[in-house]
Amino acid sequence: MKLATLANASPDGQLVVVSADLTRYASAGGVAPHLQAALDQWDVAAPKLAELYRRLNEGDIAGKPFEPEAARAPLPRAYQWIDGAGYLSHLERVRTAKGSKDAELQDQRPLMYQGASDSLAGPRDNIILPEDNLAPDFEAEIAVITGPVPMGVDHETAAASIRLITICNDVSFRRLVADDLQGGFGFFHAKPATSFAPIVATPDEFGDAWSSSRLHLKIKSFVNGTLYGQPNAGADVAFDFADLIVAAARTRELGCGTIIGSGTVANAHDNLLPVRGEEPGFSCIVEARTAEKLVKGKASTPFLKAGDRVHILLEDESGNSPVGDINQMVVAHGAE
Amino acid sequence: MKLATLANASPDGQLVVVSADLTRYASAGGVAPHLQAALDQWDVAAPKLAELYRRLNEGDIAGKPFEPEAARAPLPRAYQWIDGAGYLSHLERVRTAKGSKDAELQDQRPLMYQGASDSLAGPRDNIILPEDNLAPDFEAEIAVITGPVPMGVDHETAAASIRLITICNDVSFRRLVADDLQGGFGFFHAKPATSFAPIVATPDEFGDAWSSSRLHLKIKSFVNGTLYGQPNAGADVAFDFADLIVAAARTRELGCGTIIGSGTVANAHDNLLPVRGEEPGFSCIVEARTAEKLVKGKASTPFLKAGDRVHILLEDESGNSPVGDINQMVVAHGAE
Numbered sequence: 198m199k200l201a202t203l204a205n206a207s208p209d210g211q212l213v214v215v216s217a218d219l220t221r222y223a224s225a226g227g228v229a230p231h232l233q234a235a236l237d238q239w240d241v242a243a244p245k246l247a248e249l250y251r252r253l254n255e256g257d258i259a260g261k262p263f264e265p266e267a268a269r270a271p272l273p274r275a276y277q278w279i280d281g282a283g284y285l286s287h288l289e290r291v292r293t294a295k296g297s298k299d300a301e302l303q304d305q306r307p308l309m310y311q312g313a314s315d316s317l318a319g320p321r322d323n324i325i326l327p328e329d330n331l332a333p334d335f336e337a338e339i340a341v342i343t344g345p346v347p348m349g350v351d352h353e354t355a356a357a358s359i360r361l362i363t364i365c366n367d368v369s370f371r372r373l374v375a376d377d378l379q380g381g382f383g384f385f386h387a388k389p390a391t392s393f394a395p396i397v398a399t400p401d402e403f404g405d406a407w408s409s410s411r412l413h414l415k416i417k418s419f420v421n422g423t424l425y426g427q428p429n430a431g432a433d434v435a436f437d438f439a440d441l442i443v444a445a446a447r448t449r450e451l452g453c454g455t456i457i458g459s460g461t462v463a464n465a466h467d468n469l470l471p472v473r474g475e476e477p478g479f480s481c482i483v484e485a486r487t488a489e490k491l492v493k494g495k496a497s498t499p500f501l502k503a504g505d506r507v508h509i510l511l512e513d514e515s516g517n518s519p520v521g522d523i524n525q526m527v528v529a530h531g532a533e
Numbered sequence: 534m535k536l537a538t539l540a541n542a543s544p545d546g547q548l549v550v551v552s553a554d555l556t557r558y559a560s561a562g563g564v565a566p567h568l569q570a571a572l573d574q575w576d577v578a579a580p581k582l583a584e585l586y587r588r589l590n591e592g593d594i595a596g597k598p599f600e601p602e603a604a605r606a607p608l609p610r611a612y613q614w615i616d617g618a619g620y621l622s623h624l625e626r627v628r629t630a631k632g633s634k635d636a637e638l639q640d641q642r643p644l645m646y647q648g649a650s651d652s653l654a655g656p657r658d659n660i661i662l663p664e665d666n667l668a669p670d671f672e673a674e675i676a677v678i679t680g681p682v683p684m685g686v687d688h689e690t691a692a693a694s695i696r697l698i699t700i701c702n703d704v705s706f707r708r709l710v711a712d713d714l715q716g717g718f719g720f721f722h723a724k725p726a727t728s729f730a731p732i733v734a735t736p737d738e739f740g741d742a743w744s745s746s747r748l749h750l751k752i753k754s755f756v757n758g759t760l761y762g763q764p765n766a767g768a769d770v771a772f773d774f775a776d777l778i779v780a781a782a783r784t785r786e787l788g789c790g791t792i793i794g795s796g797t798v799a800n801a802h803d804n805l806l807p808v809r810g811e812e813p814g815f816s817c818i819v820e821a822r823t824a825e826k827l828v829k830g831k832a833s834t835p836f837l838k839a840g841d842r843v844h845i846l847l848e849d850e851s852g853n854s855p856v857g858d859i860n861q862m863v864v865a866h867g868a869e
Contacts, residue, residue: 208573208789237544274788276610277651282718310718311647311772317611317790327684327784348663348866370784382618383719403566448663448706449725452610452651508618530684 198250199398199520200225200361202269204319207235209270212300214249215396219521221260232272232397236454239344239360243399265521268395270317271363272342277455278314278391280338280367281307281441282347283434286463294430307436307444307460310384312367314456318392320521321339322494323528325389326503332371333501333527337418337480337509339430339459340365341438342397346451354411355442361397362522364416366459366509368392371483371500374523391458396520403519406431410439412511416462419508423471424486426478427512428464438452470498490502503529534586535734535856536561536697537829538568538605540655546568546605547660550585551732557596559589568608568733575680575696578700601857604731606653607699608678613791614650614727616674616703617643617777621671621772622799626820643772643780643796644702648703648721650792654728656857659864660704661725662839668707669837669863673754673816673845675795676701677768677774678733682787691778692746697733699856700752702845703793704728707819707836727794732856739855742767746775746849750855754816755844756837759807761821762814763848764800806834 201212209231212530213222226244229235235242252258281287288308309525318324342361350358400407406414413431417424436444441457456461463484466475469492470485472478479485486496501507510522535553538546545567549558564581565571571578588594618624624644654660662669678697686694698864709723736743742750750769753760774782799820802814805828806821808814815821822832837843847856 274612276612276648277649308716308718309721311649311721313613313647313785314650315791316786325684329782348661373784377719378717381714381719382644382645383717383721385645385647385719385781386784445721448667448709448722449649450652455651 198247199396199402200232200246201263201395201397202271202273204269207231208274210273210484214246214253215263216253216260216273219263219396222263223249223260224239224257225249226423233275233454234344235383236344236360245515248463256468265395266321268321269319270393271361271397271456272454273319275314275317275454275456276452278312278317278458279309279445279455280312280460281309281436281444281460282460283307283436283441284460284463285435286433286465287481287484290487292461307441309445312384312388312391316390318390320392320395320523321408322392322525324392324501324507325528325530325533327389327530331373334369334371334482335501335507335509336367336369336419336461337416338367338461339412339416340364340393341457343442343451343455343457345453346442346446346455348446348448348450350437350443350446352443355446356439358442359400359410359438362400362407362412363397364394364509364511364523365524366392366507366525367458367461369481379406392523392525394520394523398520406513410437414481415512417510417512421506424478425470425472425482426480428473428477428480429461430459430462430469433464501527503527534583535732535738536568536582536607537731537733538601538607538609539603540605543567544610546609549583549801550582550589552589552596555599555732555739558587558599559585559594561585569611569790571694571755572680573679596657601731602657605655606729607697607733608790608792609653609655611650611792612788613650613779614653614794615645615791616648616794616796617645617772617780618771618796619643619777620796620799621771622769622801623797623817623820626799626823643777645777645781645796648720648724648727652726654726654861656728656731656859658728658861659869660728660843660861661864661866661869663725664867667709670707670818671707671754671837671843671845672703672705672797673762674701674703674797675748676729677793679778679787679789679791679793681789681793682778682782684782684784684786686779686782688775688779689781689831692775693747694772695736695779696741698736698739699733700730700847700859702728702859702861703794703797703841705817706861718850723849728859728861730856734856735830742849751848752816753846753848756818760789760814761806761808762816762817763808764798764813764816766798769800780818819865837863839863839868
């Protein structure tokens with residue numbers, strides 16, 4: 198089934214079921230007021246939501262037109278947002294750019310950081326620039342939402358804890374990354390509100406494309422209409438979602454409704470921008486710039502600036518995005 | 534007023550009002566089911582809670598006996614937990630111990646890290662050791678809960694956003710701190726569930742002891758009954774809570790119900806353990822060990838081990854703790 202959260206007077210929004218083709222929705226208020234409440238009682242709520250979804254798809258419920266503009270993040274505020282680093286190609290490309298003193302890649306255990314989850318952005322929310330010259334960048338990722346996960350979870354249980362799948366944009370201020378790392382306390386100011394696609398879908402919605410805790414679909418990123426990346430999220434995966442969950446639960450349990458990001462999706466290749474034909478390209482700007490520096494001695498792809506538009510979506514066999522798309526404009530603080 | 538959260542069938546627990554002397558409580562279910570719900574509509578809820586508090590204190594409501602054993606963390610799950618570093622004496626002492634390559638102290642802007650907020654521990658919950666030899670440590674801190682804070686907030690508005698005050702134990706696995714820092718993504722595995730005192734109190738409850746966004750009270754820490762520290766949280770403050778909030782909101786808004794930690798409370802001094810007379814001592818073990826290494830060439834105070842008990846409380850003029858106490862036993866995972 199497919200779910201979304203529409204804006205209402207509550208900070209958590211209103212839970213709705215969305216038709217498979219994303220054209221219509223029906224309120225799920227009779228099952229749970231918001232997505233976290235449904236997750237909290239998933240064994241009871243999920244069958245009821247699935248029944249609503251079936252009836253909506255079959256036309257038994259007419260529903261109302263679904264407008265992504267009215268959607269908030271599926272969880273507008275969550276109790277936990279953890280971003281992993283599942284794709285080592287991304288790390289390899291950005292390590293130098295970040296000025297890391299650590300030459301060795303973390304190829305034994307996945308790196309992850311604790312992100313802010315109190316104010317997650319919707320698919321059409323602006324990316325707000327609090328200051329000039331922050332070198333704003335996008336990061337296109339797959340994200341999952343879990344049920345409760347016990348401390349020291351095994352791989353199989355971790356895989357089974359994945360309830361919902363979507364995509365996100367882990368917005369990053371590159372100029373603050375070095376500051377944050379220098380402090381030694383990890384990312385903080387460099388990571389403003391992460392944004393999410395309008396739809397979260399259960400794993401069965403992806404058919405064979407979801408297997409082994411990874412999503413075998415292309416994730417496409419555009420800046421101002423120009424394709425920057427289209428890597429396959431199922432390829433070159435060093436750590437799948439079950440691996441990330443196992444690692445995250447090493448020293449503590451994970452609460453119900455924890456969101457886990459895959460890390461910036463990256464396939465191994467030596468290409469530059471522009472993307473030609475089926476080349477994977479990049480799911481963030483800093484990788485493209487690092488490749489340019491290596492090959493041409495100088496980075497030419499600019500970071501984002503006010504007025505730019507970032508567009509991120511999945512592409513399934515039929516060419517559609519099963520979770521809708523993220524389409525955000527970059528805006529200076531105070532001008533939004 | 535003083536509030537607490539008692540265990541019930543809900544993941545958020547039940548909001549109660551507690552008498553000023555912490556002996557009795559009355560359900561606040563008629564105002565809000567749980568603390569986050571009260572915070573979400575604070576302008577409406579706070580006057581009603583204050584009225585309940587007045588009636589409970591005056592004996593107009595009999596109430597029931599308040600047992601800290603039944604209390605959960607005031608917010609058993611929160612949308613945000615940020616820990617600052619307000620006391621530079623702590624940083625000075627632990628920098629070497631953490632193997633930081635960064636010799637310069639962050640004395641211009643406060644360091645802070647994004648902590649896990651999905652499963653916060655109650656005042657009597659065990660500290661669970663997931664593995665052997667993690668060098669478990671406590672960190673005694675002041676914590677505040679805020680209302681919504683806009684991006685780029687000024688100092689005065691930040692100060693006014695503080696709604697509730699308590700203390701917490703930022704449990705740390707010192708052996709994993711270096712691993713986490715080496716990865717460059719900040720604390721993650723080194724910081725399991727932070728625990729909180731049973732009571733959160735509004736600033737007015739502290740009288741003159743709360744001023745300039747800092748709490749001028751001693752915070753006392755004991756391990757197995759031995760006093761380890763009693764620094765004054767209002768002294769040697771490099772960054773007060775308003776400073777920490779301003780810094781946290783530099784690049785993003787903070788959601789309603791954000792919890793901010795002061796960092797390990799530390800006064801400047803050259804003493805060692807044991808604490809003699811009015812000496813401040815230490816609010817964590819690693820500081821005591823670092824002082825021992827410097828003076829004696831070797832650390833002698835051991836980290837925590839299974840069976841140990843950590844006791845943390847505030848001390849007001851009358852010798853009582855206005856927010857109750859944290860009293861946790863250290864237990865091996867699987868043995869709890």
